Amino acid sequence: MQSRIPASRATGGRPRNAAADTAILAATREALVDLGWSKLTLGDVATRAGVAKTTLYRRWAGKNELVVDAVAELFDELRLPDRGSLAADIEGVVLQFAAILARPEAKSGLMAVVAESTRDDALRERIRASIVDRQKRLVLEGRARALTRGELPPEPDPATATRTIDLIFDVVAGAVVHRTLVSAEQADEDWVRDFTRLLLHGLTPLGGARGGANRPPQNPAGSV
Template identity: 75%
Template sequence: MTSAPPPTHRTGGGRTGRPRSADADRAILAATREALVELGWSKLTMGDVAARAGVAKTTLYRRWAGKSELVVDAVAALFDEHLELPDRGSLGADVEGVVLQFAALLERPETKTALMAVVAESTRDDALRDRIRSAIVDRQKTLVLVGRERAQARGELPAEPDASAAARNADLIFDVIAGAVVHRTLVSAEPVDAEWARAFTALLVGGLTAAAAGYTDPAA
């Protein structure tokens, strides 16, 4: 998705006051990513981020309850800015393009540090896990929905027989792409280059085509 606004945060219980500054939000999120790369998760503090962004620490706490929420939103902003799905003319080209974009994003030091840190923290924090899901995962699933609709419009894939199947398939496609790229990039530390992206795309598209043979378009 491109040109997305910064992720929404808590607003302090509905208090009134001056409107939120988009420029301040961007400065804070950029300072958070910078501090993560330089200091690491354990040494990162809200005070350090405030100083780097040129705002009062109270400004941060009016927007975020703590550094976990702040880091999730800093990562979410990167995903919104750098992942997109322009129409490349075919399902395979669309998948291959977004795989390479995603891998390049994960190779950025600030993304790698932040994502691994918040995922580790979320294993013992259900609220943080929910925030990761809503701020990052659910927002990026829209790319799957867009890509699938295009493929169906081109006749590359049939429509699912019902809404339940459509939702289930969207989740599976997202999980396969995100899981494979995250594992190869962050766990195995192997490159996601053009050759790997082509092989992965061929496997995924072949699987989608085979799965589509198991149901027919109800409108046909």
């Protein structure tokens, strides 16, 4: 979680300027918006932050680590609202997630570091710790709340529960990311409602092709 390089442990010496961290991360996000990941340079970030390049390298190992931290802060605001039902909870959290992903600094930065992480285990671990796990925890909380409400059956086997949670997480996060970045369409309220219905009921909600009268016509999921 703590991805910055720690300061020297010796007592003496001038302490680090704490404001610099904030300024650097903000400058990084600003540069992501202006330039995107591939054109972002650490020299430029340092200049934007009003800091020497040395200071930056004293605290982060490189561009990837810096961008992970800068993007991770965007996900701090992610919360699981209690909207009364599982469907409403899912819609709420997915909308929040979509709103963050819609920001250009997230778009530019997140996928780039994920792409980098395919060849760098330490980087992937860092992303997992500071970004992904934070999201996955919401799935856990949501499931617990649904269990309490009786909306989902309890799963006695913990291994199966973990598998299911991982699956749901990949489906939810993957769908929103794909919609936003690949299809380049907004994950708006309509889409989220459709998605939630698909997630809860699937393509063939009644086990066959009997489109029931209880499904509103504007809902496409389940009637492909």
